[in-house]
Amino acid sequence: MSLLTIENLRVEYRRGGKRIPAVRNVSFSLAPGESLGIAGESGSGKSTVALSLLRLLPESATVTADTLCFEGQEILSLAPGPLRALRGGPVGIVFQDPFSALNPVLTVGEQVEEVLELHGEGRSRARVLSLFGQVRLPDPAGVYGAYPHQLSGGQRQRACLAIAMAGRPKLLIADEPTTALDVTVQRDILNLLDDVRRELKMALLLVTHNVGLLSERTDRLAILYAGEMVEIGPTATVLGTPSHPYTQGLLKSLPRLSHTERRLPALPGQPPDPRDIPVGCPFRPRCPSAFAPCATEDPVLRPMKNPSVHAACHLYGVTP
Amino acid sequence: MMWRYYGIRFLGNRLALAGAIALLFIGLAAWTAPLLTRHNPNEQRLTERLQSPSANHLLGTDDLGRDVFSRMLYGGRVSLRVGLLAVAISVTLGTLVGLVAGYWGGVTDAVLMRLVDIVLCFPTIFLILMVIAFLEPSLWNVMAVIGFTSWPGLARLVRGETLSLRERDFVLAARGLGLSAPRILFVHLLPHLVAPILVSATLGVGGAILTESALSFLGLGVQPPLASWGNILTSGKDYLHVAWWLSIFPGVAILVTVLALNLLGEGLRDVFDPRENQ
Numbered sequence: 001m002s003l004l005t006i007e008n009l010r011v012e013y014r015r016g017g018k019r020i021p022a023v024r025n026v027s028f029s030l031a032p033g034e035s036l037g038i039a040g041e042s043g044s045g046k047s048t049v050a051l052s053l054l055r056l057l058p059e060s061a062t063v064t065a066d067t068l069c070f071e072g073q074e075i076l077s078l079a080p081g082p083l084r085a086l087r088g089g090p091v092g093i094v095f096q097d098p099f100s101a102l103n104p105v106l107t108v109g110e111q112v113e114e115v116l117e118l119h120g121e122g123r124s125r126a127r128v129l130s131l132f133g134q135v136r137l138p139d140p141a142g143v144y145g146a147y148p149h150q151l152s153g154g155q156r157q158r159a160c161l162a163i164a165m166a167g168r169p170k171l172l173i174a175d176e177p178t179t180a181l182d183v184t185v186q187r188d189i190l191n192l193l194d195d196v197r198r199e200l201k202m203a204l205l206l207v208t209h210n211v212g213l214l215s216e217r218t219d220r221l222a223i224l225y226a227g228e229m230v231e232i233g234p235t236a237t238v239l240g241t242p243s244h245p246y247t248q249g250l251l252k253s254l255p256r257l258s259h260t261e262r263r264l265p266a267l268p269g270q271p272p273d274p275r276d277i278p279v280g281c282p283f284r285p286r287c288p289s290a291f292a293p294c295a296t297e298d299p300v301l302r303p304m305k306n307p308s309v310h311a312a313c314h315l316y317g318v319t320p
Numbered sequence: 321m322m323w324r325y326y327g328i329r330f331l332g333n334r335l336a337l338a339g340a341i342a343l344l345f346i347g348l349a350a351w352t353a354p355l356l357t358r359h360n361p362n363e364q365r366l367t368e369r370l371q372s373p374s375a376n377h378l379l380g381t382d383d384l385g386r387d388v389f390s391r392m393l394y395g396g397r398v399s400l401r402v403g404l405l406a407v408a409i410s411v412t413l414g415t416l417v418g419l420v421a422g423y424w425g426g427v428t429d430a431v432l433m434r435l436v437d438i439v440l441c442f443p444t445i446f447l448i449l450m451v452i453a454f455l456e457p458s459l460w461n462v463m464a465v466i467g468f469t470s471w472p473g474l475a476r477l478v479r480g481e482t483l484s485l486r487e488r489d490f491v492l493a494a495r496g497l498g499l500s501a502p503r504i505l506f507v508h509l510l511p512h513l514v515a516p517i518l519v520s521a522t523l524g525v526g527g528a529i530l531t532e533s534a535l536s537f538l539g540l541g542v543q544p545p546l547a548s549w550g551n552i553l554t555s556g557k558d559y560l561h562v563a564w565w566l567s568i569f570p571g572v573a574i575l576v577t578v579l580a581l582n583l584l585g586e587g588l589r590d591v592f593d594p595r596e597n598q
Contacts, residue, residue: 056496059426088497095496100489105511114507115497163497 002029003171003203004053007067011048011227014060020274022048022061023227025312027301032170035197035204037214037235040224043271046207047096049224050175053205054087070171089119092169092202096176098156102148108159109144112166119167131162134196154185158192165196171203178213190217212254215239223247226272226282229301233309243304243311245287281314289315329591336587342580346573350396359387361394362545370563380565382555392569395547399529399574402463402548406528409467411474411521415513418478419505423486433479436472444469445534452540459542462535466528474520478513485509515592519585526581533574549574 011023023045030036040046052063055075068075070091078086087093095101102111112131113123121127125144132140135158148156157177164172174193178186190206194217197204206218214221215235222232223246231244242248249267269286272278278285284294293314301310302317330336349356359377365385373380379388421432448465455461485491486509494504529549535541536550544551549570556566 054496056492084498084500086498087495088499093493093496095489095493097489101493103490103494103508106508114499114503118498160493167498 003032003034003071004030004205005067005069006053006065009049009052009063009065009068011045011052011057011064012062014062018275019062021227021277022274023052025298025300026224026227026229028222028229028232030171030203030205033197033201033203034220035194035206035218037218037221038205038207038224039209039211039214039221041209041271043226043274044224045227046209046224047175048227050093050173050205050207053173054091054093055083056087056093085119088115088164089167090169091171091173092164092167093173094157094160094164094175094177097180098153098160099148099180101160102156104148106147107144108146108148108151112159112163115163115166121166127166128162131165132159134165134199135159135162135192137162153181154188157181157185157189161189161192161196165200168200169202171205172197173205173207175207176209177206178208178210186213193217211239211250223250226277227274228282228298228312230283230313231309231311232301233304233306233311237306237309243309243316244283244313245289245315246283247311249286249288281312326591330587333587333591335583336591339580339583339585339587342576343584346396346577346580347400350393350400353390353393353397356393357387357390359390361386361390361547363387370559370566372563373565379569380563382552382563382566383559388552388565388569391547391552392549392573395549395552395570396573398459398542398546398548399532399550399577402459402466402532402542403525403529405463406466406470406532407521407524409464410471410524410528411517413468414471414474414520415478415510415517417471417475418480419482419509419513421475422479422482423501423505423509425483425486429479432475436475439469439472442469445531448531448535449538449540452535457535457540457543459546462532462541466531470524470527470531474517474524477516477520481513481516482509485512515588519589519592522581522585522588526578526585529574529581530578 006029007027009023009026010021012019012021026049028036038046038049048057051057053075055063057063063076065076070086102108109128112128116127117123128144129140132143137143137155137158143151143155143159151159177193178189181189190213193204193206206214208214218235220233221235221238223230223238223244225246231238231242231247238247239251242251252265253267255264267286272282280296281287281294281299284290287294299312299314301312303310304316363386367385368381369383369385371377371381377387377389379392382388417432417436421429447469451465452461491504491508494508532541532548533550533553536548537554539554541550542548544555553567553570556563559566
């Protein structure tokens with residue numbers, strides 16, 4: 001049975017009386033221990049998807065879904081109490097910016113112990129130190145009594161990961177966990193995420209705009225464009241033989257060591273304004289292979305020749 | 321953490337330091353009153369009435385022959401207590417209302433802030449006069465009334481700070497970890513508000529002492545024979561032309577205390593102000 005099932009997730013922001021869709025037609029499921037990368041450019045709705053899973057979006061957002069189910073619990077209809085028990089417990093979350101995700105006026109140790117207390121284990125300095133060891137923070141005792149500003153960015157992100165792990169999560173959501181960090185530290189943090197995931201057999205949802213970082217680190221990969229999921233499948237397959245024209249274009253524009261061209265091919269045009277999504281396929285205005293049905297009908301995710309890959313594109317047959 | 325840094329800055333702020341030392345001195349004098357004088361503040365010796373300051377009566381005696389120095393010390397206890405407890409009430413109430421309004425926003429915020437507007441609309445002194453007239457002018461009533469009318473300013477201040485704090489990522493992170501709202505408010509947000517609350521409380525104590533004096537002047541403050549600086553001053557006004565010491569000394573005491581509190585409050589504001597970096 002899958003750990004997390006999402007069907008037809010839709011998120012709208014209310015702004016000035018208008019409803020602006022930020023995420024549409026997002027469906028996927030996650031098995032226990034599985035890792036899924038969600039990639040897309042900024043504004044594609046990837047962080048919104050991550051935050052909506054724990055209902056952490058601001059009040060101006062309306063989240064609807066046919067199913068948003070974690071271990072048999074419908075998250076969208078959960079009462080405040082059970083929802084709080086889920087957050088930081090079975091579902092852990094690591095945020096983008098470790099410089100602002102820790103409270104500057106509390107010691108790091110206090111912030112971990114607080115979560116331990118909340119999710120059933122009780123305050124225990126020894127457990128905090130062992131968590132610090134697990135995320136490979138050097139000098140756990142020193143970090144325990146330190147305030148966030150005394151730590152480096154990488155150390156802080158490790159501390160944030162320790163906090164997320166304090167509740168022994170079955171699913172860890174990492175919302176662009178390396179964006180705010182130095183390039184050299186990014187790799188360390190991603191490797192660490194991968195290692196603890198395997199050690200603790202957690203499922204991982206890794207949101208990023210850096211597709212390159214995801215290869216080899218996640219079992220499956222989903223690509224978001226303009227709030228819609230355009231392709232999802234095993235990471236190696238999606239990166240090796242992309243089905244959707246957007247994924248193809250995206251991968252062509254990545255710099256590669258083996259390439260010698262001076263100028264990288266770029267996708268023409270801009271992603272659509274979320275206030276004015278075109279009718280039909282949102283990628284049509286930029287798509288090199290667009291044809292008649294693309295202008296009228298928004299394609300839905302459907303299995304490809306390799307059935308583990310799903311893509312939303314009319315090239316692979318028009319919706320029946 | 322930051323407190324060491326603030327301590328160093330505080331020691332470098334001469335006005336704040338002067339205020340703090342003066343307050344320490346005044347507080348200590350009031351606290352150790354029985355050691356500093358052998359006169360009972362309420363003992364009347366009609367044979368010794370309206371004596372000018374002398375070695376026996378350091379600040380002279382009043383119209384009932386009571387020792388003014390002793391009454392000043394014991395009255396200081398009352399005045400300081402009125403100031404501190406009134407501010408304790410107003411800080412508790414103001415902080416609570418401000419935190420709740422700022423964190424939840426929406427309807428809660430609108431309702432609480434209209435309440436603040438309403439309380440601010442009342443001319444405070446008349447409200448206090450009315451309440452005291454219905455209750456009775458006792459030490460506790462005066463304290464409570466001052467406390468319950470002086471919280472709106474702080475509530476606005478705390479609300480404003482909370483509004484900007486709640487948008488910070490660590491609040492989202494705290495929610496994401498399953499922390500309850502009271503825990504976020506009191507463990508995660510309150511420590512950020514200590515500085516503005518401390519400044520406002522310090523200035524508030526001075527204000528409360530002044531209000532008590534004003535009430536005593538109208539005969540509605542702390543009631544004799546219990547001494548407060550306000551009512552010593554008041555009882556002296558009838559004898560101003562024959563016994564100046566009756567009014568001057570309590571007046572000076574109020575002036576110095578309130579001045580010291582204001583210096584300390586302004587000084588703390590500078591100490592906590594991140595833009596003030598010499």
